[in-house]
Amino acid sequence: MKKIKNGMTYRGEMIYLTKHLIEQQCLDKKEILKVIKIHIKRIDTFEEMKELDPFKDIIKLKKLNDHCSDIDIKLQRALKFEKNPSFNIWWFRVPHCKCNVRKNFQLFGKEEKFINLNCPLHGII
Numbered sequence: 001m002k003k004i005k006n007g008m009t010y011r012g013e014m015i016y017l018t019k020h021l022i023e024q025q026c027l028d029k030k031e032i033l034k035v036i037k038i039h040i041k042r043i044d045t046f047e048e049m050k051e052l053d054p055f056k057d058i059i060k061l062k063k064l065n066d067h068c069s070d071i072d073i074k075l076q077r078a079l080k081f082e083k084n085p086s087f088n089i090w091w092f093r094v095p096h097c098k099c100n101v102r103k104n105f106q107l108f109g110k111e112e113k114f115i116n117l118n119c120p121l122h123g124i125i
C-alpha cells in the first residue's frame with residue numbers, strides 16, 4: 001500500500017478524493033479515511049468477483065453484487081451527499097456487468113438506468 005495525498009493506491013487502483021470535493025463537502029481526515037475504507041472494500045469485492053465464473057458461480061456473484069449496491073449508498077453517506085439512487089455510479093462497473101458504462105454515466109442524476117437484458121447481474125432475474 002503506497003500512501004499519496006488525499007488518497008492512496010490499492011491493488012493497482014488509485015483511490016483519490018479531489019481537493020474540490022473535500023472542501024465542498026467539508027470532509028475532515030477521519031471522514032476522508034472512511035471514504036477510502038469503503039473503496040478498499042469495493043476493490044476487494046470487485047477482485048473477488050473477477051475470479052468467479054458468470055455461469056457457474058452466478059449465485060455467489062449476485063450475492064457479491066448486492067454488497068456493491070450497498071457500497072454506492074455507503075459512499076453517498078460518507079461523502080455527506082443525500083441518499084439518491086440516481087447518483088449511483090458503481091453498480092454498472094462491477095465485474096461481469098454488461099450494462100453500458102458510458103450510457104449510464106450519461107444518465108447520472110436521472111432516474112433512468114440503462115440495463116442490458118443480457119447482463120448476468122442486472123438483466124434476467
Ligand SMILES: [Zn+2]
Nearest residue numbers: 097099119122
Ligand atoms: Zn449490469
